[in-house]
Amino acid sequence: MKKLIAGVVLGVGLTAMAHGxxxxxxxxxxxxxxxxxxxxxxxxxxxxxxxxxxxxxxxxxxxxxxxxxxxxxxxxxxxxxxxxxxxxxxxxxxxxxxDQDMTVQQADPDLVDEGQAIFRGGNLASGVPACSGCHSPQGDGNAPAGYPRLGGQNAEYLEKQLKAYRDGERDGGQNAFIMMDVAAKLSDSEIEAVASYISGLN
Missing domain, CATH: 1.10.760.10 (Cytochrome c-like domain)
Structure with a gap:
């Protein structure tokens, strides 16, 4: 039992070091x-x-x-x-x-409803999963998994990256294939709406 507890403590300690x-x-x-x-x-x-x-x-x-x-x-x-x-x-x-604070943008009011629907619920018809599943409902991300915080990010940058994933231009890195699969199912208008919504999310 002591060995098991020591192993768990060591594992948690190594995980903490890996993430910080x-x-x-x-x-x-x-x-x-x-x-x-x-x-x-x-x-x-x-x-x-x-x-x-x-x-x-x-x-x-x-x-x-x-x-x-x-x-x-x-x-x-x-x-x-x-x-x-x-x-x-x-x-x-x-x-x-x-360690620095993320500043939040102002989402386009005309795009908030569509963007929020995609971020929180995805698009069942086209198979787009909810962004919040990996990046959290508040857009805080999932630090241990290496999923970035999105809330407050520049909308223009988010649009550019989602299109790069969709077009296969951004295909490097551990989680690229997840994002390529998601972005492949997004239309230009959906990308614009969800990027705008995320930019104002906190």
Whole structure:
């Protein structure tokens, strides 16, 4: 019994380290180079097509940084920016951005009803699952699973990413195939509506 309890404690401890291993203070120094595109704390990008990085989830952020560095996720604007960073540096950077507060946008009132219906209930007719199933009803994500926080994210960025998943342009990373399957069933109007709704979700 003691061995079983020790194993569970050790497993929980290792899981906690895996999901929160970075040092936000160390990551803040590296984040200075990100301000030009993503704004202070990653919360106010210079363009709507750029993502907010604040509060997305350390595991998700780390996975994306690694994928970008290794070329599994191609982002022209990020080319070469992470080349000199170690995995520890990327973990610290992820921890820093996750530690920042996400600011919330204002959803388009004309799109709220459709967007909310898709986010909370999906589309039974076309087989679209509810976004809230993985990303939580409040859009807070699921940090241990590596599912990012969505609530407050730029609508323009969300639209761009959903279309990239749908078109097979974003196919790298652990959960890409889940999102590719979901996005393949979304119309342009549904993508616009759910992206707008999510941008105002808190």
């Amino acid at each position: 291993a970075g040092d936000p203070e160390a990551g803040e120094k590296s984040a200075a180079g990100c301000v030009a595109c993503h704004g202070a704390g990653g919360a106010k990008p210079m363009m709507g097509a750029y993502p907010k990085l604040s509060g997305l989830g350390e595991k998700y952020l780390y996975q994306q940084l690694v994928a970008i560095k290794e070329g599994d996720r191609q982002i022209a604007e990020m080319t070469g920016l992470l080349d000199d960073m170690s995995n520890d540096d990327l973990q610290d950077l992820a921890a820093y951005f996750d």
